[in-house]
Amino acid sequence: MPAFGEDIFFATVTELNARLRAREFSARELAQAFYERLAKLGPNYNALALRLRERAIRHAGDVDNEFKRERFRSPLQGVPFAVKDLLTVAGHPTTWGARPYAGQVFDYDATVVKKLERSGAILVGKLAMVELAGGGGYRYAAASMTGPGLNPWDITRWSGGSSSGSGSAVAAGLVPYAIGSETSGSILTPAAYCGVTGLRPTYGLVSRAGAMALSWTMDKIGPMCRTAEDCGLVLQAISGKDNLDPASAGKSYYYVPQYAREFKHLRVGWAAVDVEEWADEPLRPVFRQAFETVREIGMSLREVVLPDLPYGMVTSTIISAEGSAVFEPLIASGKVDMLDDEKQIAGLKAGLEILAKDYLKAMRIRTRVQEEFRKLFLDVDVLLTPTRLNVATPVSEPLDAPRPERKPAPKSRGLRDLIPAGNLAGLPALSLPCGFVDGLPVAICLVGRPFTENTLLAIGREYQNRTDWHRRRPRV
C-alpha cells in the first residue's frame, strides 16, 4: 500500500478523483488510509460515532473494478466520505448523538447515503453530533453522548454544533468531505468554527428520508467540504426529487457555475454595521479584507438591512414545538432524562406545552419573513455577512452566556439575524473560510434566493481562487 501523506488527506474531491483515475492508488487503498486516519484521530476530537470498515473496503473493491473497466460514474467515485450520525445506515447503530438511542438500528439507508454510494463514493464512518441536533436548546458543548466536539485548530475550543463531528473531521483531514444537517445554523456554525466550506441547500432540494427529524418544516441536509467546488459536486449527487420525503421540492441540481450570472451583473447586499459594530473587534479587519476581496471579484456591493421581524423567537418557537412533538414518546417515557444536557431536557419538556396559537403565530410571521426576503431580493442577488461574529468558543463555556454588550449600541440590526431568518425562509447559504484570529478560523457567508446554489458556489469558487484560507491545515 502506498504511503499516504498530508497532500492526500487534505486534497479536494476533484484532486483525489483525478489521482484515482490515473491509477496512482486504488479506491481500496484510499478508503483504507482514510478509514485508519478517521479511526485513529477521530476520537481526539470526539468526532467519531461509528466506523464502517467492512462496508467501505467492500464498496471500494467494487469501485476499483469499475475503474479497471473504465466505467466512470461521477467525480465522487472512489472518494471516501462520512455522514452525521442522524442519517441511517442499514444494520448499523444510528444514535442521533443521544444516549436513549444508543442501541437504535434501522434496516435501510438514508436517501443521501444511497445516492452518494450510487455515485461511487465510499462511506467510511459516521460522525458525532450534538444530541438530537440540539432541538431542546443546550447549554454545553458536551451535549452529546460522544462528548463535546473539539476543534482541530485548538482542542480547548468547540467545533460548533450540531454537525460537530462533520466540521472537525473535514478540518482535520479525516475525510475529504462530510454530510451535515441544518435546522438553524448546524452546518454554517461548525463550518465557520472549523475553517471548512459548508453549504446549506435550499429547503426541499435534498431529501431528508432516513434522517432524524427535528423540525419537519426547517430541516435540511448539506455538504461540508474543503472547497465551494466540492460542495457543488456533492450537492449534485445528493439533490433531487424523492417521494420518501414529503417536503422534496422535486428539483434536481447540476453543478454548472460557469453558467451562473456574470459577476459584474450581481448585486451583493451587505451591512457595514455587521463588520464594524456587531462582530467581535479582533475579527473586524479579517471581515473588511474578505468583503474587499468580494468587491474585487467585480460585484457591486450595496447596503441593506434585515426587516424588523422577531426571527429568533419565531425560529425557537417553531423548532421547539415541532421538536418536542417529534420526541414526545421519548419525553413521555421518561428516557429524555438520559440526555447529557440538562437544559436540553428542560427545553424538550417545556416545548410540549407550547400553545397552538403561538406555533401558528410563529408560522404566520414566517410567511411575512418569506415575503420580506422576496422584496429584499428585488434589490440584491446575494447577501453577504460574517458567518459567525466570534471565533469558536471555549469548550467549557456555557453556550447561553450573554455576549458582551456592544457599547454604544449598534446603529442597526444589519444582517445579524441572517442565520435564523435565512433558515425560516429556506434559503441556501454558503460559508467560506476567510481568515484567522488567534489561530482560529473566521468565515463569511453568502445567502441567495431559493435554488440559486450555482450563483453562491460560483462566487465561492472565485473567492477561493483568490484566497488560500480554505487550504490551511491544522496541526493534527
Add this chain to the structure above:
Amino acid sequence: MKARLTRRKAAAALLTVPGMLAQAPTQAPASEREQLLTTARKQARSTSEKLAAYEIPMATEPAFQFRA
C-alpha cells in the same frame, strides 16, 4: 506490574485527554432540574407574550405548505 499514579501524573493525564476538558455528564439534582424546567416554561411564556404583541394581518396564513 502496576505503575504508581501520583497526583501530578493524574492531573497531567487528565489535561491530555481532550474529552476531559469539558463538563462531565453528571445528572443534576432534582431541584436543579425543576429550576431549569421552570426557567424554560417562563421563557416560552415570555416568547408567547412577545409574539402575541406582534400584529399581523388576518389574511396572512401560516407557512403550512412550506416551500422555499
